[in-house]
Structure formats: C-alpha cells, structure tokens
Amino acid sequence: MNNVEYPEEILESLEDYNIDIRDFLPGHGKGAKLLLDFNRISGVEQVEGVILKGREIENGIVADIIIKEGTKIEEPIHLCFGVNKETGVQEIFPRIIAEDNTDVTVQAHCSFPKANGLIHKMFGHFYIGKNCNFTYSETHYHGENSGALVAPVGYMYVGENSIFENNFTLTRGTPGKVKILIDIYAMKNSVIKSNIRAFGKCKKDSIRIRDSVFLEGENARSIIKMKAAAKDGGEVLMYGVTEGNAPRCNGHVECNEIVLGKGSICRARPFIRAIDPTSSVSHEASLGRFPQKWLDELQAKGLTEEEATQILIEAMLQEE
Amino acid sequence: MILETHDLTIPTIDEKCVIINKVSFGVKEGSIHAIIGPNGSGKSTLAYTIMGLNNYKPSSGKIYFDGIDITNMSISERANLGITLAWQEPARIDGLSIPKYISLGIKDKVNTKEIISEALNIVNLEPERYMKRNIDESLSGGERKRVELAAAIAMRPRLIILDEPDSGLDFIVIEDFLNIFGKIKELNMTILLITHREDIGMVADYGTLIWRGDSLMTDVFPKVMLRYCAKAGLKEFCKRKLFNGKQQCFDEDYIDKIFKEEQGQ
Ligand SMILES: Nc1ncnc2c1ncn2[C@@H]1O[C@H](COP(=O)(O)OP(=O)(O)OP(=O)(O)O)[C@@H](O)[C@H]1O
Ligand SMILES: [Mg+2]
Numbered sequence: 389m390n391n392v393e394y395p396e397e398i399l400e401s402l403e404d405y406n407i408d409i410r411d412f413l414p415g416h417g418k419g420a421k422l423l424l425d426f427n428r429i430s431g432v433e434q435v436e437g438v439i440l441k442g443r444e445i446e447n448g449i450v451a452d453i454i455i456k457e458g459t460k461i462e463e464p465i466h467l468c469f470g471v472n473k474e475t476g477v478q479e480i481f482p483r484i485i486a487e488d489n490t491d492v493t494v495q496a497h498c499s500f501p502k503a504n505g506l507i508h509k510m511f512g513h514f515y516i517g518k519n520c521n522f523t524y525s526e527t528h529y530h531g532e533n534s535g536a537l538v539a540p541v542g543y544m545y546v547g548e549n550s551i552f553e554n555n556f557t558l559t560r561g562t563p564g565k566v567k568i569l570i571d572i573y574a575m576k577n578s579v580i581k582s583n584i585r586a587f588g589k590c591k592k593d594s595i596r597i598r599d600s601v602f603l604e605g606e607n608a609r610s611i612i613k614m615k616a617a618a619k620d621g622g623e624v625l626m627y628g629v630t631e632g633n634a635p636r637c638n639g640h641v642e643c644n645e646i647v648l649g650k651g652s653i654c655r656a657r658p659f660i661r662a663i664d665p666t667s668s669v670s671h672e673a674s675l676g677r678f679p680q681k682w683l684d685e686l687q688a689k690g691l692t693e694e695e696a697t698q699i700l701i702e703a704m705l706q707e708e
Numbered sequence: 709m710i711l712e713t714h715d716l717t718i719p720t721i722d723e724k725c726v727i728i729n730k731v732s733f734g735v736k737e738g739s740i741h742a743i744i745g746p747n748g749s750g751k752s753t754l755a756y757t758i759m760g761l762n763n764y765k766p767s768s769g770k771i772y773f774d775g776i777d778i779t780n781m782s783i784s785e786r787a788n789l790g791i792t793l794a795w796q797e798p799a800r801i802d803g804l805s806i807p808k809y810i811s812l813g814i815k816d817k818v819n820t821k822e823i824i825s826e827a828l829n830i831v832n833l834e835p836e837r838y839m840k841r842n843i844d845e846s847l848s849g850g851e852r853k854r855v856e857l858a859a860a861i862a863m864r865p866r867l868i869i870l871d872e873p874d875s876g877l878d879f880i881v882i883e884d885f886l887n888i889f890g891k892i893k894e895l896n897m898t899i900l901l902i903t904h905r906e907d908i909g910m911v912a913d914y915g916t917l918i919w920r921g922d923s924l925m926t927d928v929f930p931k932v933m934l935r936y937c938a939k940a941g942l943k944e945f946c947k948r949k950l951f952n953g954k955q956q957c958f959d960e961d962y963i964d965k966i967f968k969e970e971q972g973q
Contacts, residue, residue: 680762680763681795682799682801684759684762684783685795685798685799687782687783687784687787688759688783688787688792688793689787689812689813690784690788690812690815691784693784699808700804702803703801703802703803703804703808704802704803706802706803
C-alpha cells in the first residue's frame, strides 16, 4: 500500500517539531502503521511479529496492537490520529499488548491543525510483559486557535524486569483544553521513565496533567519529569504522583515550570507516598522564571529579553 | 578609545555602599587591556556595568563606546553595538546545544555553520565532537569556558570583556589560552581582560589597577603590574616572577624606587 490518501495539512502539521509525517506513512520504512483520518482508517501496514487491527466505531476506532513474544524491531510502530476538520468527535480505544521479551517503540502523532471546537478522546490500555523494552511517545499538535479539547486516559501495566518509557509532547501550536490522566503500575525490577512537556500560550489554553506511577513490585524504579511553560494567560497544572508500595522500590518526581506574562498560571504538585518502609520516593519542583544570569548571558549576545526567554523555553521543553 | 568610563560610580543593589568609586579609564581599539586588582576590588562589578546587566546600574558617571554614550542603554542594545561578555562562571543550561548557543550572537544567518565551526576551532574544541553536546553539567569546566569564548568570538564583537577566562584552568592550558587571545586580536577585536594571573596579564598591552573600588592607574601593562606588586608589598615576587629573565623591562633601581614610593605613602 504505497499511495495512501491522507490530508496534506496533517502530513505537514508537525513541521515545527521537525517531523515529517510522510516519513512514517505505509510504504516508508519497516515499521507497522495505522493511519486514522478522523473516524476512518485510511491505512494499515503489518510487519512480522506485530498484529495491528483496527475497527471503525461510531465516533472513532477500537484498535488492537499486539507485539508477539520475542519480537524486537528498531523502526517504530506508527500511529497517526489526524483530524483535518474544525469540529467533530474522535474517540480512540487502543489496547496495546507487548508480550514477554519484546523490544519496540510506538510513536503516535496526534494532529488537529484546524481544530476549532474539536474533541479528541482516548482511552488506552497497555499491558507490557516481562523483560520488555517498551517506549510509547505521543507528539501532539492542536492548531493555532486553541480550539481543541483533548482528553487521553491511559492505564499501563509494566511487567517484571521491563523498561517502560512514556513521552508526551505538546509544545508547538496552541493546546486548547487538555486533560490527561496516566496511571502506570510497575512490577518487580521494572524501570519507568515518564517525560511530559507542555506549553500553554494564551488565555484559552488550559492543560491539566496527572501522571501517576505505582511502584507495586520489589525494586521497581521510576522517574517522572514534567516540564511546562505558561504565557499570556495560559494555564498548566501538573500533578506528578508516585507511590512506593513495595520493598526497596525507588521513585522520583521532578516538576519544572516557567510562568510568563500576566494571568498565566503554572502549578506543579508532586504527590508522593511511601507505604513500604524500605521504599524511597522523592520530589523536586521549581516554579517561576529563569535565573537572571541565564537571561543576561543570552542578552549579551544581542537577544531581547523576550527572545532570550523563548530560547530558554525551547531548551527546557527539548526532548532528551 | 573604543571604551571610556568617566567618573563611574557603582553602588550595591541596596545602594547602601559604593563598590566602584569614580573610576575613569580608556581602552584603545585593537588592544588587550587588563583590569587587575585583588579579590573583591570590584572588577566583575565593573565588567557587568559596562555590559549593562540589569542589576548593575551606575549612580553617577558615564560609559562611552566608540564615542557614544551607552550609560543608559540596555544589555541587548550594547551587544548589538558590538560589546559582549564571557562570564567567569558561565551558566549550564539543559537542552541548549552548543551550536545553538554559539549561533545566538551570529548576525550572518547564511554562513552560521561555518562560523560556528571556525569559532570552535579557534578555542581548540573539535567541531565534530561538540556539535551534538549541550551546555549542561556534562561539560567540564574548561570545556564550558572554551564554549563561552567561542560564542563571544562567533559574534564578531568589537569589544570582548573576558571575566577571568583563566579561572579553573590547569596551568598547562594557559599557553593555549594565550594563543587564543592572539587569534582574537588578529580578528580585530579589542579585549578587556580581567585576570588574577600575572602570566596571563603579561599578554596585555595596557592595564588598569583597581584597588578597593578606586582606579589607581592606567598605563602600559608592566608599569601597572609593578605598581600592583608595590601596593601589595610583594617585592621578591615582583623581581623573581615578573621582571626577571625574558620579561625584564625595569632595572632593579627603578623597581626599588616604585616600592619606596608606595611604602612611603
Ligand atoms: N549587596 C552588596 N553589599 C555589600 N557588598 C557587596 C554587595 N554586592 C557586592 N559587594 C561587594 O563588592 C565587591 C566587589 O565584588 P566583585 O565581584 O566586583 O569583585 P572582583 O574584583 O570581581 O573579585 P574577584 O577577584 O573575587 O572575582 C566585593 O567586595 C563584594 O563583596
Ligand atoms: Mg570577579
């Protein structure tokens, strides 16, 4: 399936992230792919070791992604959820199962360049088996009108000895209203890394994210890094939750937020709880503006304070 | 004179004390001009005020750059006129790449890449090794200071203020830094060099001695250094390390005379 019909506006919409969605289309590269154009599946590509099945429902799809035992693939499994309309409802119910001893990356692009009253909802279940290395990355673009309402919910079970990395990025364009809930359950010896980056740019932007890790297995480890900026009346609230419920587990939550301009709100709240006496959970939060010295250093190169701030925000929200 | 200060007085932020007191001096275009003085004498304060940092405003006096009164200009305006500063302790910023950082001050947006490579080469950092690194904690102290110099050089300013470029460097790399200053000079930039090291200072053409906020003298560098030693009563050091051997420029009698003058006061 080499010629997939897909709206150009969406293919090009992640330009500011330096991403060209065409590079991920069926026919390009060796990864499995599923392409959703509003509520219609417009492309699927299978690869060995991965079962990818989607079924259209009234306002969206139900999708199953199963990575078979022992499958290791370098190229990411690509999911593209695009809507090239101003309004409408897109609902996605993905179930992702990574069987034991698998090593894969799932890259999801969620792009709504024309959003103006558009609703996107996701209700995802992830089951990661034992000894896996699983990365899930979601990059979002909601257009320039603050016109999207985006509400993803994810439940993720991470099995013994597995490494799970979760990345959520929404730093370009205007987010609109965003509400994200992520619950990750970490079993024995697993390692969880969760990176969240968001940027609210005006009064109509409101982002609320709760990212929770429950360290349920002995020696499970986790680090949540949340980075956000809010300017010109934008609002970003981030809750990083970590519970240490098993012996010798270890978790850390880090929240960094920058607030610029009148009426902008950033709130970073680490909630940590250690139930097992041998567990350790810590947090670190910084809120406010950049150190004057950083601004001075950039301004001594001829940048205005606004330009310097912009560069520093980009650096802070940079993917690692 | 590319830079001149006239009776510059700089108070502390709370304006309760004076750090720099009526300091006047001039820097000749194309020269290396050293500012020397003991710890706490006000050298960094003077540098920050010339650069125009937000928390460093003179209470009286004037600063002229190329004849233009820049006393009330913002830091960015001064940078755009051709002044920049390389910090004593440059910041570490996660996520900001070395090429991005160096590119910020480059006006020629067509040949940015070449200019970055050239600047990295001047400070002896191999471009291939450093293009993908960030100016974060992972750089060693010496590497970070070299990147700071490279960023200043890439801007092609007319005046570079270097606040203790030698601090934190091993003595065997000092020679390397002396070469770098030579290359900066070849690119027709003027250097205002704040330093504690007499060997680094020796590359300077001129110097100004700052002592507890007062400027005591501005002259050719050896004379300023001699006065500094005399002020501090370091006669042996002065004879042994500074004005013996190849750097000899004063006879013993002259040195004795200057020391006597200082002690007599
Ligand atoms: N708010 C303040 N209140 C009182 N004194 C201050 C204040 N801010 C700075 N100073 C003093 O001003 C003096 C000048 O400091 P500055 O950093 O300019 O010295 P320096 O010559 O660069 O020293 P060093 O060689 O150690 O780098 C110091 O003695 C410092 O303690
Ligand atoms: Mg200093």
